[in-house]
Amino acid sequence: MAEQRLQKILSQAGVASRRKAEELITEGRVTVNGVVVTELGSKADFEVDHVKVDGRLLRAPKHHTYIAMNKPKGCVTTVSDPEGRETVMHLLRGVRERVFPVGRLDYQSEGLLLFTNDGDFAHKLTSPASHVTKTYVVKVNGQMTDEQENAFREGVSVHGRRTSPAEIKCIKTGVNPWYEVKITEGRQNQIRLMFAYFGKLVEKLRRVKIAFLQLDVAPGRYRSLTPSEVEHFQKVLSAPAPPRAIAKFAAKAEAKPQVEVVSTRPVALKPPAAPKPKFPPRSNSRFPPKSNSKFPPRSKSTFPPKSTPRFAPKSSPGSPAKSNAAYSPKSSSKFPPRPASKFPPKHKRTGPSRFPPKKRTDGKHS
Secondary structure (H helix, E strand, O other): OOOHHHHHHHHHOOOOHHHHHHHHHHHEEEEEEEEEOOOOOOOOOOOOOOEEEEOOOOOOOOOOOEEEEEOOOOOEEEOOOOOOOOEEHHOOOOOOOOOOOEOOOOOOOOEEHHHOOOOOEEEEEEEEEHHHEEEEEEEOOOEEEEEEEHHHHOOOOOOEOOOOEEEEEEEEEEOOOEEEEEEEEOOOOHHHHHHHHHHEEEEEEEEEEEEEOOOOOOOOEEOOOOHHHHHHHHHHHHHOOOOOOOOOOOOOOOOOOOOOOOOOOOOOOOOOOOOOOOOOOOOOOOOOOOOOOOOOOOOOOOOOOOOOOOOOOOOOOOOOOOOHHHHOOOOOOOOOOOOOOOOOOOOOOOOOOOOOOOOOOOOOOO
């Protein structure tokens, strides 16, 4: 057997995942032929060399084991806990093979969790390059708006790094709604941090599906995967990665040249339109332009204005005659005014008449 990296050998032996195996190597807990190895690039032959972890000799597993568990709340997803808390390994009673959890669920989360001693299977399943979809149902303490859901789908910044595009759908409305979330990453507390980005607190979180495998066991229980399920997983993990999403404003591909259809019917060509001048043409007239007023201009008379009135004003006795023609009354008549009478005006009689009334001969009273 060819030499392999130590972290891969540890994962194949069912000690831990590759990431956890790297921590064991850097801590000096791994020896090869009695020599402590702390460099991550070190290699060994699993069939020839003696590889030990904490003084325990590792052996290649006789066969691979795959287990699905419904993790309850209140236990840690790890092989051992330095704080002495209950781990998921305490729930695997009756399993003889040395297995380790694939991925993780935090202390308060629950749902589907896989175990195996196949290091390659665990590495591919947890790698973001495989784009394996994991489905969760989440209960939060407030309804999200449409704008927040769209931003959740595009990805948010978590610890200075943007998350991959996700899916979110409200499956139950109310004061504390439930959401279905699908992601392809496996960061620690990722979903809780994504909701916290919008000011929402996650009250319950349950993983219900990994790829095609659905949660179908009671909390705290487990079962072995069937050969058909393992084969289906191998096909999913060996499938090529889907193409990346094209950016919204990506450059468009060159369009195919269009074939121009030429018509044999004669077409009358229109003369090209003259270019519109930038400034209006200048006028050669020596007179100013006409006003835009809605009333026509008043015509000027060719005769000079009269300096004196045609008829002098009449002066009253005892007052001097006014010589200013501007204050003289104008008359529309062509004849001069009539001179005053030399006789005084007649006065009407107010008393009774001294002559009796005449009698009428037709029998009527006057």
